[in-house]
Amino acid sequence: MRKQISLNNLDIDKKEQVFLSFLSPEAIYLSSQENLPLNKRIFKNEEISPNTYSSISGLITSVYNDKIVITNDFKEEELSNDKKKFILDKISQKEIITNLKKNNIKTLNDKLLANLLEEQKEVLIIKCFDEEVGLVNAPYILSKYTEKLLSLIDKIYSLFCFKKVVLLFKAKDNNIIKKCQENIGTYPNIRTRLINNYYPLTNEFINSLVFLNDTNNDSLILSIYDILEIYYSLKNSLYAKPKVITISGNVLDKTYLIETKIGVKITEILDNIREIKDMINIDCHYFLNSYFKIKRLDNLEDLIVTNDFKGIFFNKKVNEEPCINCGKCYNVCPVYINPKNINDKCIKCGLCSYYCPSNISLLEKKGSDEHV
Numbered sequence: 001m002r003k004q005i006s007l008n009n010l011d012i013d014k015k016e017q018v019f020l021s022f023l024s025p026e027a028i029y030l031s032s033q034e035n036l037p038l039n040k041r042i043f044k045n046e047e048i049s050p051n052t053y054s055s056i057s058g059l060i061t062s063v064y065n066d067k068i069v070i071t072n073d074f075k076e077e078e079l080s081n082d083k084k085k086f087i088l089d090k091i092s093q094k095e096i097i098t099n100l101k102k103n104n105i106k107t108l109n110d111k112l113l114a115n116l117l118e119e120q121k122e123v124l125i126i127k128c129f130d131e132e133v134g135l136v137n138a139p140y141i142l143s144k145y146t147e148k149l150l151s152l153i154d155k156i157y158s159l160f161c162f163k164k165v166v167l168l169f170k171a172k173d174n175n176i177i178k179k180c181q182e183n184i185g186t187y188p189n190i191r192t193r194l195i196n197n198y199y200p201l202t203n204e205f206i207n208s209l210v211f212l213n214d215t216n217n218d219s220l221i222l223s224i225y226d227i228l229e230i231y232y233s234l235k236n237s238l239y240a241k242p243k244v245i246t247i248s249g250n251v252l253d254k255t256y257l258i259e260t261k262i263g264v265k266i267t268e269i270l271d272n273i274r275e276i277k278d279m280i281n282i283d284c285h286y287f288l289n290s291y292f293k294i295k296r297l298d299n300l301e302d303l304i305v306t307n308d309f310k311g312i313f314f315n316k317k318v319n320e321e322p323c324i325n326c327g328k329c330y331n332v333c334p335v336y337i338n339p340k341n342i343n344d345k346c347i348k349c350g351l352c353s354y355y356c357p358s359n360i361s362l363l364e365k366k367g368s369d370e371h372v
């Protein structure tokens, strides 16, 4: 079993959270395998290539490699589509499964959601947090769309004959949990459970927390993102799924949660939020999707909000000092390897670099000739 580290009292989790929207970009950048001509008119929600939809209406103003640029005409003209106004009470188990199969909906770890639901487990556990350090998108999505997500969870509970459904929160997300609490109270079948900020969290460990010492556990563990996918697939409007990103880091005073659109350039978002732009300077390093030093970016210019984009962290540049052989990196490594000599067992959690008193970016040394 992997080691689970409790990351309580991280500076990043204590920052005030600010919620903003950025939904009218000048242009969006999308991947497209099709040969689309310049100046073609594109409608909002038009499918550009399989599972890629335009979130704005406008003209194709640039085509390069496998990307296109759509310049916004700010008219929000939509293609007529068969968006369904579904009535949750009338939805059947079969309809949910058929929809998920038709849309090939997968979980974050690439499993087919329909197959998982068909396994008919006894307990449904829903993770209402992001796995990666510093991100707060998942609890925010739940707090903003509480009513629709909770009613769907309750429906899944009864249609798939679960005996129990547990919403799992991290205690650090207390502010957001308070916002959902009142609504959760109206669903007697839905229980909540708070856990410490364990990282990296495995399903095995989640089961041990939820079931305590009962080893006869039989659970399906999903995330709030999966519930969102089910909801929008039932509505036949996967293109309209909300996209939220986190912008934070130790050079910013606050954590910004921004509801935006797929295809928007990060530089355009930053240009519109002056308080962030003013704090970023050459003494920053940018990290993608985690506060920890996992994936460092060289520049922001080509960075675009994609399905996989979850957030960006602006952290102070720090000088690396020589290794003092303190052993902290080894002690925190969840897979029990020596981070000074990383091998393929590494799960790229970034804990070793975070705890290193000499600020050594151990992950970045992997595969290079540089030794610690």
Ligand code: SF4
Binding pocket: 329, 332, 333, 334, 335, 336, 337, 338, 339, 342, 345, 346, 347, 348, 349, 350, 351, 352, 353, 362, 363
């Ligand atoms: S070597 Fe570092 S990044 Fe890799 S698993 Fe161990 S602690 Fe995590």
Ligand code: SF4
Binding pocket: 322, 323, 324, 325, 326, 327, 328, 329, 330, 340, 352, 355, 356, 357, 358, 359, 360, 372
């Ligand atoms: S790399 Fe850092 S954490 Fe690991 S032994 Fe050296 S100083 Fe300590």
